Amino acid sequence: MKRLFKGLRGKPPNNSYDAVIIGAGIGGLICANLLAREGLRVLLTEQHYMVGGYCSTFRRKGYTFDAATHFYPLLGNPATITGKLLLDLGITNGWVKMDPVDHFHFPDGSSFAVSADFDIYLAKLKAEFPAEAQALDRFFALVRDVYMFGLVSYFRWRDTDRLKPYAHMTVREALDQHFRNAKLKLLLAADCGHWGSPPCRTSFVFDSMLRLSYFLGNYYPRGGSQAFADELALRFEQMGGDILMGSAVKRILAGNKTATGVEVEVGPANARSVRRVNAGVVVSNADLLSTIERLLDPRQVDTDRLAAIRRLRPTHPCFLTHIGLKNMPTEILREAAGYHWDSWDSDQVATRAFKIFVPTLYEPAMAPPGCHIVIVQKLTDIDYDAIEDWPAHKAAVENYIMNNLERVMPGFSEKVVVKLSASARTSHQFTINHRGAMLGWEMSPDQLGEHRPALNGMVRNLYFTGHWTQPGGGITPVIVSAMQVAHRIVKGKEDYSGHTNATPDPMNIRRDFAWVADMRREKELAVQG
Ligand SMILES: Cc1cc2nc3c(=O)[nH]c(=O)nc-3n(C[C@H](O)[C@H](O)[C@H](O)COP(=O)(O)OP(=O)(O)OC[C@H]3O[C@@H](n4cnc5c(N)ncnc54)[C@H](O)[C@@H]3O)c2cc1C
Numbered sequence: 423m424k425r426l427f428k429g430l431r432g433k434p435p436n437n438s439y440d441a442v443i444i445g446a447g448i449g450g451l452i453c454a455n456l457l458a459r460e461g462l463r464v465l466l467t468e469q470h471y472m473v474g475g476y477c478s479t480f481r482r483k484g485y486t487f488d489a490a491t492h493f494y495p496l497l498g499n500p501a502t503i504t505g506k507l508l509l510d511l512g513i514t515n516g517w518v519k520m521d522p523v524d525h526f527h528f529p530d531g532s533s534f535a536v537s538a539d540f541d542i543y544l545a546k547l548k549a550e551f552p553a554e555a556q557a558l559d560r561f562f563a564l565v566r567d568v569y570m571f572g573l574v575s576y577f578r579w580r581d582t583d584r585l586k587p588y589a590h591m592t593v594r595e596a597l598d599q600h601f602r603n604a605k606l607k608l609l610l611a612a613d614c615g616h617w618g619s620p621p622c623r624t625s626f627v628f629d630s631m632l633r634l635s636y637f638l639g640n641y642y643p644r645g646g647s648q649a650f651a652d653e654l655a656l657r658f659e660q661m662g663g664d665i666l667m668g669s670a671v672k673r674i675l676a677g678n679k680t681a682t683g684v685e686v687e688v689g690p691a692n693a694r695s696v697r698r699v700n701a702g703v704v705v706s707n708a709d710l711l712s713t714i715e716r717l718l719d720p721r722q723v724d725t726d727r728l729a730a731i732r733r734l735r736p737t738h739p740c741f742l743t744h745i746g747l748k749n750m751p752t753e754i755l756r757e758a759a760g761y762h763w764d765s766w767d768s769d770q771v772a773t774r775a776f777k778i779f780v781p782t783l784y785e786p787a788m789a790p791p792g793c794h795i796v797i798v799q800k801l802t803d804i805d806y807d808a809i810e811d812w813p814a815h816k817a818a819v820e821n822y823i824m825n826n827l828e829r830v831m832p833g834f835s836e837k838v839v840v841k842l843s844a845s846a847r848t849s850h851q852f853t854i855n856h857r858g859a860m861l862g863w864e865m866s867p868d869q870l871g872e873h874r875p876a877l878n879g880m881v882r883n884l885y886f887t888g889h890w891t892q893p894g895g896g897i898t899p900v901i902v903s904a905m906q907v908a909h910r911i912v913k914g915k916e917d918y919s920g921h922t923n924a925t926p927d928p929m930n931i932r933r934d935f936a937w938v939a940d941m942r943r944e945k946e947l948a949v950q951g
Contacts, residue, residue, distance in 0.1 A: 426652040427473075427659045429667045434688055436664070438700035439465045441911065442684050443707060444671045444717070447475025447853070449888035449900045450707030451654040455511050456908035458661035465699060466655075466663060467686050469670035474651030475707075475853050477897070483840045484790045485746035487797065488647045489852070490860075492779050493520075493616065494897055495632065497650075498641035504901050505639075515653045516644035518784040523636045525760025526612040527830075533760070534609055540637040551606045561600040561610075564588075565630040572627040576871060576893040577902050585627065590867045593621035593629045594769065604766045611768040612761050615777055615801050618737030618860035618895070620769040625867045628894060635898065642784040672696055674704055674717045674884065681884040684717075703883045703911050707904075709854045710862070710875055710890035722881050734869055736859035737895060738772050739806070739846030741816075743798040743823045746840040750794050750831075755780045758830050772803035776826060793839070798823045806846055806857040816845045861895025862888065870894060877907050885911065 441457050443450045446468035454466040472478040476490040498517025499505040521538035528534075534550070537543045544562065548555040571585035593614065597607045611621045617629070643650040655665055666686065673685040675698070683700040706713040714728055758778050765774035777799040782789050789795050800823060809815050820843045827834045846858030855862075863869045874892045878885045885907045889895035893902055 425655075427655040427665060429659075429665045432690065434697060435465050435666055435686070435699055436463075437698075438683070439463045439664075440702045441465070441705060442467065442671075442686075442699055442701040442703075443705045444674075444684065444713070445469075445475065445707030445888070446473035446651075446655065446665070447707050447888055447900070448477050448651065448654075448897060449904045450475075450705070451651060451658065452507075452901050452904035453705055453707070453887050453908050454658045454663055455654060455661070456905065457911060458658055458663040459511070460908070460912050462911075464658070464663045465666060465701070466658060467666045467669050467671050467684070469668070469687075469854065470852060471668045472648065472651075473655045473665070473667070474648055476849075476855075477647040477651050479646045479648035482744075482842060483746060485744075485793070485795055485840055486646055486648075486788045487744040487746075487795060487842075488781060489844070490740070490742070490849070491647055491897060492642060492781060492797070494641045494643060494650070495635040496638055496641075496898060497643075499639035502635075502638055504898055507901065507905065511654070512657050513650070513653050515650050517639075517641035518644060520640045520642060520784065523640045524613050526609060527760060527762045528605065528608065528612075529764050529766060530605075534612075535760075536613075536636070538637065538640065540634075543637070547606070547609075551603055554601055554603055554606055557600050561596070564596070564600075565633060568627050568630040569634045572631045576627070576631075577899075579892075579906070588627055589871065591626040592867060593624045593626050596626040597621065608763065608766050608768050612763060612775075614768055615740075615761060615771050615775060615799065616896070617865055618740065618801060619864045619866065620771050622769045623735075623864055623866040625865050625870055627867075628865050628870065628899075632896065632898075642781065644785060646781065646785060646788055671708070671717060673719075674706070674713070675700075676719060676722045676881045676884070679722060680882040701883075703885065705885045705887055705907055705911075707886075707888045709856050710886060710888075711856050712854055713886070714880060718880060718884075724880060727880065731875055734863045734874075735866070736857055737861045737864050738801045738803060739849055739858035740860045741800045741802045741819045741823075741846070742844045743800075743820055744840075744842045744844070745796045745798070745827075745838055746789060747794045747796060747837045748790075748792075748839050750834075750837040752783070752794065754831055755794055755796065756783060759783065762826065762830065772801040776800040776823060778827070778830070796827070798827065801860070802846060804846060809847075812845060812847050816843050819843070819845070856890075862890040863895070865894050865896075877903060878910065 440462040441464045443454050443466045457464045478489045479486050496502040496504050500509045522535040523538050524536045526534045568588050574580050574582050575585045614621050617624045669687045671684045671686045675683040681704040685696050688697045689695050759780045761777045763775045779797045782794040849858035887904045887907045893899045
């Protein structure tokens with residue numbers, strides 16, 4: 423696949439930079455752009471031959487498949503903080519707005535499409551569950567409040583007492599407090615697979631932030647995930663940044679509890695060598711545990727903090743089956759798309775649900791003319807270290823998925839041109855994410871805020887960005903982490919004990935307050951991609 427950006431292409435990196443970033447996931451790419459924009463000399467290193475991490479694509483038989491991510495909330499809406507950031511960085515890649523945002527299929531054969539317009543969505547919910555109409559109003563009033571408090575606390579690192587009553591609340595608890603109807607409770611959590619954890623272990627605050635963000639626009643990138651990641655790499659290069667592809671960082675150089683650079687692989691595959699690069703700061707977008715356990719000298723590591731990190735629970739991995747189709751009617755796929763449940767209990771998300779995503783409904787260019795792509799996502803509740811026979815595991819889950827596709831769309835198998843599956847081990851192999859976890863540590867109340875690893879820590883001048891650190895997993899929180907890290911580096915704020923500083927931050931949250939105060943403004947501001 424042709425890349426937009428050049429990369430160093432065999433040319434060695436300089437001996438020293440202001441900043442070295444380990445990993446070109448979205449966290450690393452955004453942070454690299456922000457630092458380069460401030461005039462810092464930045465080296466971005468990536469062990470894979472593609473940038474993007476979980477936001478990359480691969481190609482087979484003329485079909486281009488998103489490796490993982492496909493929902494990009496807010497990014498196509500320049501009236502939001504993250505949408506505006508991309509505009510400011512000069513990202514011109516288009517966005518296709520999703521409407522309906524999602525589609526749920528229930529065990530009784532019924533289904534529900536989530537409109538991108540909040541008023542329509544709420545009216546539809548009330549029409550279907552009239553006995554719960556008042557409870558729905560109360561619930562969404564709380565969701566709006568909690569959304570605001572969550573932004574201030576988790577995205578702006580400011581304490582607010584008003585969050586406290588909800589900070590420990592799970593999605594399950596919030597739903598049980600408000601509703602009696604089992605179907606409504608499932609409906610309001612039917613997309614919980616995107617958290618990589620069941621509602622009984624997922625933060626109500628983060629779920630509220632994501633839920634409302636859908637009504638500010640949920641997008642698919644024009645040209646797929648790689649087009650977005652590649653353009654971020656291109657802009658970084660245009661601002662003077664260096665990108666080293668296919669080059670794993672092997673060691674973070676540190677002495678006296680201060681990071682001073684990295685050792686990174688350079689050269690072609692048949693003549694690899696390791697080069698020392700000095701840096702004023704090092705930012706790791708790589709898996710947090712491997713950064714601490716493998717890249718840092720154990721003598722520099724605070725063993726208590728490492729022990730606390732090891733106790734955190736990662737999110738479930740997400741098994742994917744990527745399928746290229748020929749002669750498949752679009753309407754059948756449109757009907758079948760979305761989450762399929764065969765249980766009324768949303769806590770069974772890892773065993774009794776799967777999701778069908780059809781990228782070609784948003785971007786036909788991902789497949790040959792007239793053809794389609796189906797990507798099935800299925801959380802897996804596995805003991806990663808106990809699996810001995812990965813091919814057998816892959817075959818069993820793929821079989822479950824194919825049987826279900828055939829049940830939902832009879833004759834499906836006959837239309838398949840190409841099919842590949844990716845297990846937790848595949849995710850780990852391509853991105854080095856611990857146990858192939860979907861969004862870093864589980865987004866449960868006890869693993870958020872100050873309970874989640876801080877953006878800086880272990881040694882001075884070492885920062886972390888991405889889904890293993892604060893504020894959390896998913897594209898928006900990852901971008902927020904990158905913005906905050908860049909801000910701290912540029913402003914020279916640092917607290918290497920691992921406690922977060924309540925620094926002023928670069929985000930103008932007031933814009934989002936206005937949104938939540940009056941959801942009707944969504945109609946005026948949302949931008950069609
Ligand atoms: C199947 C799936 C579907 C998802 N769907 C969505 C979705 O629809 N919407 C959403 O918001 N979120 C989604 N997520 C979550 C989201 O993709 C992630 O939270 C986010 O992309 C993580 O970005 P990141 O920058 O933290 O890390 P990553 O994307 O993991 O990138 C880390 C990068 O670091 C590189 N690296 C690691 N070690 C080294 C080293 N030693 N040297 C150099 N490079 C190194 C890796 O190769 C990788 O490129 C999904 C995740 C999965 C798995």
